[in-house]
Amino acid sequence: MISDLQRERLAHRRSRSRRSTLIALVSTVVFAAVAWFTVTSSPGWPRVRRSFFDLETARRSLPAVLDGLWLNVRVLVVCEVLILVLALGIAALRTLRGPVWFPVRVLATGYVDLFRGLPLIICLYLVGFGLPGLRLTGLPRDPVVLGSIALVLVYSAYVAEVFRAGIESVHPSQLAAARSLGLDHGRTMRIVVLPQAVRRVLPALLNDFVALQKDCGLISVLGAVDAVRAAQIASASSYNFTPHVVAGLLFVLLAVPSARLADLVSRRAARRWGAA
Amino acid sequence: MSGPVLSVRGLVKSYGADRVLDGVDLDVHEHEVVVLIGASGSGKSTLLRCVDLLEEVDDGQVLLDGQDVSDPRVDADVARRAMGVVFQQFNLFPHLSVLDNVTLASRVVHGVPRERAEREALALLERVGVGDKARAHPDRLSGGQQQRVAIARALAHEPRLLLLDEITSALDPELVGEVLTLVRELAAQGRTILMATHEMGFAKQVADRVCFLDRGRLVESGPPEQVLGEPEHERTRQFLRRIVAAGRLV
Numbered sequence: 439m440i441s442d443l444q445r446e447r448l449a450h451r452r453s454r455s456r457r458s459t460l461i462a463l464v465s466t467v468v469f470a471a472v473a474w475f476t477v478t479s480s481p482g483w484p485r486v487r488r489s490f491f492d493l494e495t496a497r498r499s500l501p502a503v504l505d506g507l508w509l510n511v512r513v514l515v516v517c518e519v520l521i522l523v524l525a526l527g528i529a530a531l532r533t534l535r536g537p538v539w540f541p542v543r544v545l546a547t548g549y550v551d552l553f554r555g556l557p558l559i560i561c562l563y564l565v566g567f568g569l570p571g572l573r574l575t576g577l578p579r580d581p582v583v584l585g586s587i588a589l590v591l592v593y594s595a596y597v598a599e600v601f602r603a604g605i606e607s608v609h610p611s612q613l614a615a616a617r618s619l620g621l622d623h624g625r626t627m628r629i630v631v632l633p634q635a636v637r638r639v640l641p642a643l644l645n646d647f648v649a650l651q652k653d654c655g656l657i658s659v660l661g662a663v664d665a666v667r668a669a670q671i672a673s674a675s676s677y678n679f680t681p682h683v684v685a686g687l688l689f690v691l692l693a694v695p696s697a698r699l700a701d702l703v704s705r706r707a708a709r710r711w712g713a714a
Numbered sequence: 715m716s717g718p719v720l721s722v723r724g725l726v727k728s729y730g731a732d733r734v735l736d737g738v739d740l741d742v743h744e745h746e747v748v749v750l751i752g753a754s755g756s757g758k759s760t761l762l763r764c765v766d767l768l769e770e771v772d773d774g775q776v777l778l779d780g781q782d783v784s785d786p787r788v789d790a791d792v793a794r795r796a797m798g799v800v801f802q803q804f805n806l807f808p809h810l811s812v813l814d815n816v817t818l819a820s821r822v823v824h825g826v827p828r829e830r831a832e833r834e835a836l837a838l839l840e841r842v843g844v845g846d847k848a849r850a851h852p853d854r855l856s857g858g859q860q861q862r863v864a865i866a867r868a869l870a871h872e873p874r875l876l877l878l879d880e881i882t883s884a885l886d887p888e889l890v891g892e893v894l895t896l897v898r899e900l901a902a903q904g905r906t907i908l909m910a911t912h913e914m915g916f917a918k919q920v921a922d923r924v925c926f927l928d929r930g931r932l933v934e935s936g937p938p939e940q941v942l943g944e945p946e947h948e949r950t951r952q953f954l955r956r957i958v959a960a961g962r963l964v
């Protein structure tokens with residue numbers, strides 16, 4: 439049972455929230471209508487619609503673009519695994535203390551500085567066209583492989599910093615507790631520090647994963663026939679940009695589940711660590 | 715009689731220009747309970763950390779059963795296995811269950827098979843009164859329960875020497891008793907203990923020897939009734955007066 443006072447308060451709250459929802463709904467509809475009207479009544483709209491939103495072209499290009507997207511997905515999975523392993527290694531190297539490890543630390547730091555600063559597109563050109571230019575036997579020539587190498591190089595530097603932030607967020611008292619039990623540095627990292635660090639940076643890692651998803655489309659500049667390249671080919675033969683829109687939409691659809699997962703993980707992490 | 719379990723000789727530790735330990739000498743014999751008292755910042759934690767080799771000493775020696783473990787040629791990871799530490803803030807591993815916290819060192823460092831390690835850990839958790847929490851994570855436990863788990867963790871690998879650093883200072887007053895009772899039991903079992911505490915009543919009952927640390931120097935050391943009852947040094951008297959004023963001396 440609740441008191442009349444509380445009943446009256448609840449009724450007030452309900453009516454207030456009904457009003458807010460109504461306002462939000464109406465304003466959204468009005469905004470959408472205005473935007474739609476502005477675009478469709480613009481003098482260039484008929485042409486834009488023909489060259490960007492042509493249903494027939496979209497249907498014809500879809501199979502090829504989907505094929506290309508499948509390549510993007512495979513590149514994404516392989517790169518992500520390599521990036522996580524490499525980044526974790528670099529981050530762990532950067533935490534080593536003592537003069538013996540100085541050269542290793544400097545190398546790891548240099549790597550991160552270099553590849554975090556280097557624009558991805560330039561890295562792609564350097565790896566994609568520079569490496570094969572050396573004409574060394576044994577080096578890969580496949581643009582897919584070369585593109586993946588460039589992605590792994592650049593993203594590892596970013597993700598290593600994410601891991602490092604996580605490692606440094608683990609309180610020194612956790613290290614003291616682990617060392618006092620007789621664990622050496624390696625086991626302390628592996629069993630005590632990294633599991634806590636990874637949990638804390640999981641949202642940031644997923645965010646980088648979403649970014650990688652779309653950057654996988656950049657391997658097309660090396661000639662790999664991925665979704666973007668397939669769209670280019672279809673556009674060229676149909677004199678129509680619709681295939682690019684198709685590829686773009688597919689990339690967005692691919693990113694939505696990852697983005698929702700990232701949200702979910704962030705919320706759970708906030709609950710778990712925020713309360714503690 | 716054999717030599718002391720722990721022998722600290724002329725220990726010096728500085729942070730920058732700050733000489734936190736200024737030539738400390740201290741012996742702890744087998745089955746002895748030695749209590750460190752002293753104002754906040756007098757160097758109690760630093761001394762315990764140096765003994766456990768968590769800090770590099772700037773001069774002097776730490777001898778465990780006669781072996782100089784502060785020698786850089788000694789593997790500190792191995793030397794630490796002879797000691798168990800309980801910290802003021804418990805420092806349990808939040809991502810591991812209570813049971814995994816307690817068995818970690820046995821399994822990973824001492825190579826005890828998981829099954830045996832867990833059997834022993836469960837018996838130990840039962841003894842410290844948190845047997846029913848073995849599968850829980852530390853954040854589900856009260857402060858007193860967490861601290862008892864931390865004590866079980868420190869005992870799991872059968873250390874020669876137990877180091878306790880103000881293990882009741884982070885607890886709510888009503889939880890202090892349960893942890894002190896446990897330490898009393900450990901002392902009665904003949905454990906060798908070096909502990910820092912502000913619980914003067916407890917020190918009086920349980921300590922074989924009380925050492926007063928003041929600005930990094932061991933000013934006074936002796937049986938509790940002497941150091942706490944009729945201290946020789948003015949600094950000790952001042953410290954005890956402040957403690958009495960704060961209502962901590964029973």
Ligand SMILES: Nc1ncnc2c1ncn2[C@@H]1O[C@H](COP(=O)(O)OP(=O)(O)O)[C@@H](O)[C@H]1O
Pocket residue numbers: 729734752753754755756757758759760761
């Ligand atoms: N890691 C550190 N870096 C710099 N100064 C420290 C550090 N740890 C302790 N100190 C200083 O050493 C002194 C003694 O500290 P501590 O041993 O924690 O005292 P107690 O445990 O007796 O309260 C304090 O002045 C403290 O500020």
Ligand SMILES: [Mg+2]
Pocket residue numbers: 758759760879880
């Ligand atoms: Mg202290």
